[in-house]
Amino acid sequence: MTIFQFPQDFRWGTATASYQIEGAAQEGGRGVSIWDTFARTPGKVFNGDNGDVACDSYHRYEEDIELMKKLGINTYRFSIAWPRIIPDGDGEINREGLDFYHRFVDKLLEAGIEPFCTLYHWDLPQTLEDIGGWGNRRTVDAFVKYAEVIFKEFSGKINFWLTFNEPWCIAFLSNLLGIHAPGNKDLQTSINVAHGLLVAHGKAVQSFRRLGTTGQIGIAPNVCWAEPYSKSPEDRAACDRAIALNTDWFLDPIYKGSYPQFMVDWFEKAGATVPIQEGDMEIISQPIDLLGINYYTMGINRFNPEAGALQSEEVDMGLIKTDIGWPVESRGLYEFMHYLQKYGNVDVYITENGACINDDLENGKINDDRRIAYYEQHLAQIHRIINDGINLKGYMAWSLMDNFEWAEGYRMRFGLVHVDYRSLVRTPKESFYWYQNVIKNNWLETRI
Ligand SMILES: N=NNCCOCCOc1ccc(-c2cn(C[C@@H]3NC[C@@H](O)[C@H]3O)nn2)cc1
Numbered sequence: 223m224t225i226f227q228f229p230q231d232f233r234w235g236t237a238t239a240s241y242q243i244e245g246a247a248q249e250g251g252r253g254v255s256i257w258d259t260f261a262r263t264p265g266k267v268f269n270g271d272n273g274d275v276a277c278d279s280y281h282r283y284e285e286d287i288e289l290m291k292k293l294g295i296n297t298y299r300f301s302i303a304w305p306r307i308i309p310d311g312d313g314e315i316n317r318e319g320l321d322f323y324h325r326f327v328d329k330l331l332e333a334g335i336e337p338f339c340t341l342y343h344w345d346l347p348q349t350l351e352d353i354g355g356w357g358n359r360r361t362v363d364a365f366v367k368y369a370e371v372i373f374k375e376f377s378g379k380i381n382f383w384l385t386f387n388e389p390w391c392i393a394f395l396s397n398l399l400g401i402h403a404p405g406n407k408d409l410q411t412s413i414n415v416a417h418g419l420l421v422a423h424g425k426a427v428q429s430f431r432r433l434g435t436t437g438q439i440g441i442a443p444n445v446c447w448a449e450p451y452s453k454s455p456e457d458r459a460a461c462d463r464a465i466a467l468n469t470d471w472f473l474d475p476i477y478k479g480s481y482p483q484f485m486v487d488w489f490e491k492a493g494a495t496v497p498i499q500e501g502d503m504e505i506i507s508q509p510i511d512l513l514g515i516n517y518y519t520m521g522i523n524r525f526n527p528e529a530g531a532l533q534s535e536e537v538d539m540g541l542i543k544t545d546i547g548w549p550v551e552s553r554g555l556y557e558f559m560h561y562l563q564k565y566g567n568v569d570v571y572i573t574e575n576g577a578c579i580n581d582d583l584e585n586g587k588i589n590d591d592r593r594i595a596y597y598e599q600h601l602a603q604i605h606r607i608i609n610d611g612i613n614l615k616g617y618m619a620w621s622l623m624d625n626f627e628w629a630e631g632y633r634m635r636f637g638l639v640h641v642d643y644r645s646l647v648r649t650p651k652e653s654f655y656w657y658q659n660v661i662k663n664n665w666l667e668t669r670i
Pocket residue numbers: 239242387388391395399401444446516518574620626627628
């Protein structure tokens with residue numbers, strides 16, 4: 223057995239997102255989001271599931287906060303639904319929406335839990351998608367207006383901010399692969415979306431500073447760590463492209479003020495260019511205070527000219543997989559965090575990490591040992607990373623509770639707490655109690 227002691231000020235938390243847990247989709251003045259539309263489009267979401275009810279956290283947030291208190295977390299990452307704040311995306315402010323989040327945040331603070339707020343976790347107002355979404359500068363300006371409303375309302379209550387969750391998913395999963403909303407399948411569109419959200423990020427950071435908003439602000443890319451299947455230069459390059467599209471494509475503009483040239487060249491060969499306007503890169507590269515990193519798995523990749531826009535293919539190496547099919551391999555988190563050092567030893571929070579394990583209730587318990595094993599491996603890597611002197615400041619497990627897992631609907635379960643979607647009864651899993659113990663001790667006790 224090994225004991226891994228964490229720093230005294232290390233933040234322990236969990237994460238969720240508005241569309242995935244709130245429900246009340248037609249309540250409180252909320253407007254329609256692209257996920258309401260996408261989920262109602264036949265064939266897009268498993269079983270035709272949607273976020274109309276979800277976990278009903280809009281009405282049950284006090285119960286959820288009681289669970290957080292029981293778990294012992296000191297930090298809770300959530301997202302604000304833009305369609306609750308400005309229902310048509312760019313018009314009147316909905317006071318009822320702001321009041322909901324004030325009640326929620328006040329309850330969190332009362333419980334001694336630090337709110338960690340994501341401004342955009344994929345629920346774009348449909349009216350803005352109707353005019354071209356993030357590829358239209360009007361959407362960029364509407365986001366800044368929305369962000370400024372939130373900064374003014376919650377400065378002093380919220381001190382940890384993220385502009386965007388998983389920009390690769392927003393741009394490429396949703397507009398090149400078409401797997402998430404709005405479901406476009408076009409390379410130029412996806413590059414326009416990526417650039418638009420980066421400009422929106424930079425402008426929001428400028429507003430954050432100008433308004434003197436309390437706290438720190440950053441962005442949360444998701445990681446695609448990949449190692450080459452062979453020693454061939456082609457396989458190495460295929461991995462570089464896969465990693466770069468999730469990370470460098472967004473963090474080079476933010477930290478260096480320019481896109482990674484090898485990727486710009488790669489896309490130009492495919493006939494796609496970045497729609498940079500005068501001053502964009504200066505706006506995008508506003509200094510930020512922190513990075514959120516979302517890590518789930520890693521791949522062994524090889525070159526395949528038939529394998530999509532990146533010509534990079536993941537090889538199934540027969541590793542143990544979670545129930546969503548992702549290999550369990552915590553090594554990629556350690557390797558990636560060292561890769562990230564090229565941007566400097568910036569403050570990093572793991573804003574998502576977790577396992578899709580679809581165990582169900584058995585005699586009133588959920589014995590999700592596989593999820594415990596996943597967390598054990600990944601927290602051991604977290605300790606290695608901190609031990610190497612990297613500024614990893616906190617960890618948020620994805621997710622507090624089972625919720626709407628996008629195109630997979632409700633069949634895929636990432637929660638530490640089981641949700642019965644008929645009764646909405648919450649039941650802490652064995653992993654909840656395991657994580658509770660890690661938090662209480664502020665150390666990890668491995669079984670090996
Ligand atoms: N990478 N290359 N893929 C090539 C082809 O992939 C096909 C499928 O792709 C993906 C990739 C990534 C995801 C994903 C899901 N989550 C979990 C959510 N994170 C934010 C939070 O809301 C969680 O629900 N994180 N990532 C889904 C599908």
